[in-house]
Amino acid sequence: MTDIEIKKGLAGVTVDYTAISKVNPDTNSLLYRGYPVHELAATEPFEAVAYLLWHGELPDAEQLAALRATERAHRALVPAVQQAIDLLPPGAHPMDEIRTAASVIGAVDLADIGNVMDAVGTPDENLDRSIRLFAALPAIVAYGQRRRRGEALVPPRDDLDYAANFLWMTFGREADEVVVDAFNRSMILYAEHSFNASTFTARVVTSTLSDLYSAVVAAIGALKGPLHGGANEAVLHIFDEIGTADNVAAWLDQALAAKRKIMGFGHRVYKRGDSRVPTMKAALDTLVEHYDRPDVLALYTTLESEFVARKGIYPNLDYPSGPAYNLMGFDTLTFTPLFVAARVTGWTAHIMEQQASNALIRPLSAYNGPDERHIEGYVPDAAVQDAASRPEEAH
Ligand code: CMC
Numbered sequence: 001m002t003d004i005e006i007k008k009g010l011a012g013v014t015v016d017y018t019a020i021s022k023v024n025p026d027t028n029s030l031l032y033r034g035y036p037v038h039e040l041a042a043t044e045p046f047e048a049v050a051y052l053l054w055h056g057e058l059p060d061a062e063q064l065a066a067l068r069a070t071e072r073a074h075r076a077l078v079p080a081v082q083q084a085i086d087l088l089p090p091g092a093h094p095m096d097e098i099r100t101a102a103s104v105i106g107a108v109d110l111a112d113i114g115n116v117m118d119a120v121g122t123p124d125e126n127l128d129r130s131i132r133l134f135a136a137l138p139a140i141v142a143y144g145q146r147r148r149r150g151e152a153l154v155p156p157r158d159d160l161d162y163a164a165n166f167l168w169m170t171f172g173r174e175a176d177e178v179v180v181d182a183f184n185r186s187m188i189l190y191a192e193h194s195f196n197a198s199t200f201t202a203r204v205v206t207s208t209l210s211d212l213y214s215a216v217v218a219a220i221g222a223l224k225g226p227l228h229g230g231a232n233e234a235v236l237h238i239f240d241e242i243g244t245a246d247n248v249a250a251w252l253d254q255a256l257a258a259k260r261k262i263m264g265f266g267h268r269v270y271k272r273g274d275s276r277v278p279t280m281k282a283a284l285d286t287l288v289e290h291y292d293r294p295d296v297l298a299l300y301t302t303l304e305s306e307f308v309a310r311k312g313i314y315p316n317l318d319y320p321s322g323p324a325y326n327l328m329g330f331d332t333l334t335f336t337p338l339f340v341a342a343r344v345t346g347w348t349a350h351i352m353e354q355q356a357s358n359a360l361i362r363p364l365s366a367y368n369g370p371d372e373r374h375i376e377g378y379v380p381d382a383a384v385q386d387a388a389s390r391p392e393e394a395h
Helices: 037-043 046-055 061-073 079-087 094-109 123-148 162-171 177-190 197-207 212-224 231-242 245-257 277-291 294-311 318-328 332-356 382-388
Strands: 021-024 029-032
Touching: 029 037, 029 046, 037 177, 037 277, 046 061, 046 123, 046 162, 046 177, 046 332, 061 123, 079 094, 079 123, 094 123, 094 212, 094 332, 123 162, 123 212, 123 332, 162 177, 177 277, 177 318, 177 332, 197 212, 197 332, 212 332, 231 245, 231 294, 231 318, 231 332, 245 294, 277 294, 277 318, 294 318, 318 332
Parallel strands: none
Antiparallel strands: 021 029
């Protein structure tokens, strides 16, 4: 054993600088490039926030128009990606689907780059790749949900902005303004959150000089877990289990007695409430009114107040976003892929930031396995013995 201090889960460890976002749990604030996220959610389209994360400034009208034109040009599901999705079993989890699809996009885009040293790309190439992924992911999410429902692909509409087109491709009808607005807000709130597990994963992969697509694929894998992005899906499973607000107290008694984690509550950084929740809860309120579903609000508020009263642990963003996506008509399994479509903007901004100031991320570990031992009868030759006697740490 060792007396080295181990920071399990890297809790409380600051590993690098970032200029992309600032999470302040003391003031309960989240800034993207200096702007409070609730101000961005109330005033900007998601495309403008993507631009902000990548470039550091909000776009002017011309810059926004240029980004929108590129985004529209890459919206359609390309045949190789559709074929790859179609090869997956219908029961494949949509997170596995979108992870596979992102991988195919990368393989197709980098197909002519034979040398692994060149795949890392220039800053301009990586910005292009970021925009391409940002543009391509909604069709993958939408097609996945439609495929599972036995519905045909809906091609994108050039006359709709990002959020409205995303809903169009998913449901094959124009969404009401209030729904588009709530969806746009959710995308902005999910876009970025400093060194969370998936973003850190993307930065670790990038630090090896691997390419942007590989980093995004790895990040999708990290986001799938229910301690991270998978929680928005898990919240709806809990809602389904509980049924109605009347059942909350008894359900919670049992769940806590069984030491279950209640999904959608708690956060590694925020201990007094997640800064994004009030904005997403307000969006949920508009949807509850729009769809006339007070029962959803009753279940939401009862579970929240009972859980906070018992444990003093507050909701995170996944708590209001789960029921909001449900009301919009998304299948429960589609929720975390929606998170991917939003967070790809933050991931790619971090990938480019890591590339601009790279150091291989390679922490140390403290060994606590068996003491050194030897294979009986093994006699090393002289060269191996020489190397073994060099006083250098193993890799
Ligand atoms: N339900 C029940 N108990 C909880 C919960 C919860 N949701 N969250 C924390 N606790 C308890 C936990 O059991 C532990 O108790 P004890 O000290 O008695 O063992 C204590 O609080 C500390 O929890 P922890 O898991 O060690 O703390 P952490 O900082 O590692 O937890 C967390 C952060 C997000 C992993 C955890 O709160 C959790 O598992 N929440 C549920 C999953 C969830 O909603 N995840 C989404 C996170 S926010 C969006 C995102 O990043 O994707």
